[in-house]
Amino acid sequence: MSQPKITLYTNRGCPWAHRAHIALKESGLNYEEVTIDLKTPREPWYLEVNPRGLVPSLSYNGNIITESGIVAQFIADAHPSHLLPPSGPVENALYRARLAFFVDAFFSKVVPHFFASVKSASEEERDAAAEALAAAVVKEVEPLLAEIEGKGPFFGGSEKLTLAEVQSGSFLLRILGFSKPEHGLVSAKLPALLEKAPRFKRWAEATINHESVNFIWDEKPVADHMRAKWAPKP
Ligand SMILES: N[C@@H](CCC(=O)N[C@@H](CS)C(=O)NCC(=O)O)C(=O)O
Incomplete structure (x- = not known):
């Protein structure tokens, strides 16, 4: 396939736009930023380009695609790779359904506790958010990572990044990175609490250490911006 002309409208501090950077890099696609x-x-x-005014937006040979989850899925569909198998036969469709459910579990059950933590007015509230986040990981996500036991660290035991990490990597960077005490956004107790979810820990660490996930990551300015925007003013 000839290289498509791709323009990504983005802001590197945005976790949703970050998904598109990961998908494009991991798919080996050149793009104008x-x-x-x-x-x-x-x-x-x-x-x-995008009447909602949000980032990311992707222009692909002049076709505009918006909403980060749809952008990432489109890139994986248009350029088949290790990120996602084709939708058929039925085994593939089942794998894709499991992957989509995994991403849904992470975003619907775990990520809300991250936002609650960032908006916490006190250390006690932040600690409670970390406990709720870790409990949600243990209950909802850890069982969905059974296949990584003795295999590769990514979804389904893959040795390579998958669409699951494309969709969740930017939030893993924030959840784990912001638990450093200097940021004051996520309780420093979180890493110890996550010891109860060893598969999640392995998966999350492999994800945030992958170059396609962290190549645009600049922790301190993103943390400072998030604090200024969301943390309650004293
Ligand atoms: N559901 C959208 C969310 C995108 C989004 O909220 N982007 C934010 C930046 S992180 C944005 O563009 N906000 C516009 C603004 O702040 O004015 C997606 O997944 O693409």
């Missing part, structure tokens, strides 16, 4: 300043109102030209 256009940074959208999120501190000022969107300019009219960008609202024509």
Whole structure:
């Protein structure tokens, strides 16, 4: 396939836009990166690209695709690779359903506790959010990682990144990275609490250490921005 012309409208501090960077890099696709300043109102030209004014947006040979989950899925579908098998035969469809359920479990059951932590008004609230986050990991995510036992660290025991890590990697960077005490966003007790979920720990650490996941990551400015935006003012 000839190289498509790809433009990614993004902001590197946005976890949703970050998904598109991971998918493009891991698929070996070149792209032009256009940074959208999120501190000022969107300019009219960008609202024509994406009427919602959000990042990311992807232009693929002139076709506009928005919403990060859809962008990542599109890249995996248009450029088949280790990220995602084709939808048939039925074994593949079942694998894809399991992968989608895994991502859904992570975002619906675990990530809300991360946002609660960032918005916590006290250390006690942050500790409680970390406990709830770890409990959700143990209950909802750890059982879905049974296949990594004795195999590769990524979803389903894969040695290579999959669409599951494309969708969740930017949030894993924040959940684990922000538990360093200097950020004051996630309880420093979280790493110890996650010892109860050894598969999750292995999966998450392998994911955040993968170059396609962390190549745009700049922890301190992202943490500072998140604190300024979400943390309650004293
Ligand atoms: N559901 C959207 C969420 C994207 C989103 O919320 N992006 C934020 C930045 S992280 C944004 O563009 N916000 C616009 C603004 O802050 O004005 C997706 O997954 O793409």
